[in-house]
Amino acid sequence: MKNTVLHKANTRGHADHGWLNAYHSFSFASWYNPERVQFGTLRVLNDDTVAAGMGFGEHGHDNMEIITIPLEGDLAHKDSMGNAETIKTGDVQVMSAGTGIRHSEFNPNHDKRTKLFQIWLFPRTQNVTPRYQQITLEKSKQKNDFAQILSPNQDDEGVWIHQDAWFYLSDFDKDFSKKLALKREGNGFYIMNIEGEIEVNGEKLETRDAIGIWETAEIEIKATTNAKFLVMEIPMEQ
Template sequence: MKTILYKAESRGHANHGWLNSCHSFSFANYFNPERMNFGALRVLNDDTVSAGRGFGTHPHSNMEIISIPLEGDLKHMDNMGNSTVIKKGDIQVMSAGTGVEHSEFNNNRDSLVKFLQIWIIPDKQNVTPRYDQISIEDIKVKNKLYQVLSPNPEDQGVWIHQKAWFHMGDFEKGQSESYSFKLEGNGIYIFVLDGTLSVNDTELNTRDGFGIWDTNSFDITATSGAKFLIMEVPMEF
């Protein structure tokens, strides 16, 4: 088994006034050649956007982009004709493929919006752009891992063009579970949203990231109440 621990305070940081962002991997003006990606996981941004502010229209191509709101409401518009609001309890996916333009704004005038922006390098180039979002409130399970993303359109959660699986957990103190990899050769990146976890005896705190690969399974225990995201991705792509 191989592992890597990225403490919360080691992340890149950019404060633009209206946007406060922490970068787990190199992004925009934050460049660290040792932290370019974790396998196919290219971007993990922890964003806070001021009331009424946001990202103007900008392009993407050949990337799978996932947004997970943690607080507040995020307005999305794109040149595919989508105009939606995603909120805590939702997950959004956009396959940029041959090219898409979109904007994202805090939909509220009196409160912050906080969300994770995640980019996954796809296993197919130049696909037809697509958009989807779902509520994960109906599939959420306390004290058990629940799947929110996979490569299979018929599976629970959203799907992307990559052999990747995302699970979320909302565990009470002392709750444990074992995770078995879906695909040989994949790696796992765990991101702690809140609380503390022990993963194979490694202690993780809020906003810590922990990568695991070259193994088939691992154990995870909440050492306090904990909310977290597990991202299984190919290590070679």
């Protein structure tokens, strides 16, 4: 029996700080929903819009794998390891916070907003040495396919993290359908539909709807319009 949980876009937590307009798929900051604390090892999925010239001041993290995916615009990053980089739309960034890291993030552009997903996963190993990685994705690989952008393996495609997780970005044409099999037994899938409309195992997802599926070996995703989405395969137990 397949187990699923549907998270419609309008059921997410929402905080509008003026400079930051944030939607939370899971409990975060002042928004708490006891039924939406995490999905397996996925703890945070924030859908953030940062106003021009604004951003997050220096703050700390530890023992968390933090993935940032810009969807529109750029994000400037500085951290206590000495990294000072700008991640752009089409890039993916990961920080393994491990024993502790401090960083800041801001929109370096004064004439346009920045939109991004920030995702936190619990690591499989505590207190690792902090690390930073950033790559530019080949968008052509996302066309009518599951383009791997993250894995547990340093020599595999995409960035890597200290967790048995695999992420995929996809850009499907209308009516295109494809199946995706689990990489690791015991994992589950969490799919965030970025734009357009898709069906996941027959369940309809509109823009920013998400679905979690576990105890299944594969999923099938069909685009009912042109659509872009993020698939996360993650362990269901820490």
